[in-house]
Amino acid sequence: LVLAATALAAGRDIVVSRGEMVEIGDGFRLPDLLVSAGARLREVGTTNRTTAADYAEAVGPGTAFLLKVHPSNFRITGFTAAPDVGELASLGVPVVVDIGSGLLAPHPLLPEEPDARTQLTAGAALVTASGDKLLGGPQCGLLLGREELVGALSRHPLARALRVDKLTLAALEATLTGPGTPTGEALDAAPEGLTRRAERLAALLDAEGVDVRAVPSEATVGGGGAPGVTLPSAALSLPERYAEVLRTGTDPVVGRLESGRCLLDLRAVPPADDERLADAVRSVGRR
Structure with missing residues (x-):
């Protein structure tokens, strides 16, 4: 996600819902990570309710992308609302979706958990995810999406610093092509x-x-x-x-x-x- 923000939004705006300004593990906060990449944050909506119109009103010449973040370690319930990726994609600005958990395709036991395939089909330009968690592989970051955007990110100087080693790549390949993972077996x-x-x-x-x-x-x-x-x-x-x-x-x-x-x-x-x-x-x- 930091690579996407640095390559696409340095000196520009990222529009994100206030209800998705999350803190992840070890005290790291999403707003701090994005600002460290040189991006400007445009917060829209409220903690519990954000609409597509809120995003639309914030879009301008300086907008790099709209960001949707899955709050994968907490849940807000009750009087809530959030636009889906299809609604945001219709606004004419790239949509980046951080699904967090690494779920690549829908899982019948987790109907509310966002997965990469569904988000990309709905119109997301980029999806960022973890290689561990629900995917069950090594700790690493995944970038999926439009070929031209993924290619541009892969050529950014920061990509060299963030690249994983061959052991991690081998573990990820084994996770995707080998037998079921302990995580998958436990779920099923x-x-x-x-x-x-x-x-x-x-x-x-x-x-x-x-x-x-x-x-x-x-x-x-x-x-x-x-x-x-x-x-x-x-x-x-x-x-x-x-x-x-x-x-x-x-x-x-x-x-x-x-x-x-x-x-x-x-x-x-x-x-x-x-x-x-x-x-x-x-x-x-x-x-």
Whole structure:
């Protein structure tokens, strides 16, 4: 996004909704990042409601592009409004969409999460995204969009400083062309299968004297994508004391505390690791 702002908007205006002036990880704020590129910000609308007319009124000779930012780590609900990319593209100014999470195509479990394909089809000139998060690959930045714009950005001097190394490129290629990622497998795991796994592990550990039971759970997508979205899941419920011991064990396991119990949600555990998880729980019982 900084590369796009530097190459396309240095000394010019970027029009952005006040409701999308977000702070991302580690305290970095979107307005500061854009201003550091030499762009001028034209804030429009309000925190909860911004219309296409707000953007249209701000467009002028100095406008470089309209920016839409997905608030991927929080959600505003209630009396809200925001124009879609198609409405903004009709204003005759390039639209840059920062989808954040790296979702490349629509996902049936995440209908409200913006994806690159849909935004580009709707008329976005450029889409910026992360290579990790929902895409599940290495930490890097992705630029997708019109050939002439992507080409211009790739030739900008700043692109040299921001380029990733060959290991990152290889990891990204493997993510896109190889087997499913852990993130994708966790998203697509069937609740019925998670319940069967939880019941099997609970029965196994209960027979060994562990205070454990299989319980329904709600898994949070998290990781900078799908804010507020939960998925039906199943978990092992253990006494609260297990939480700290599991975190600090030789094979660390991080659960969550809920209603005085330590929950180990199996949507976050690959099936191949079920026995390792059982061994980690057994190790607590021996202490």
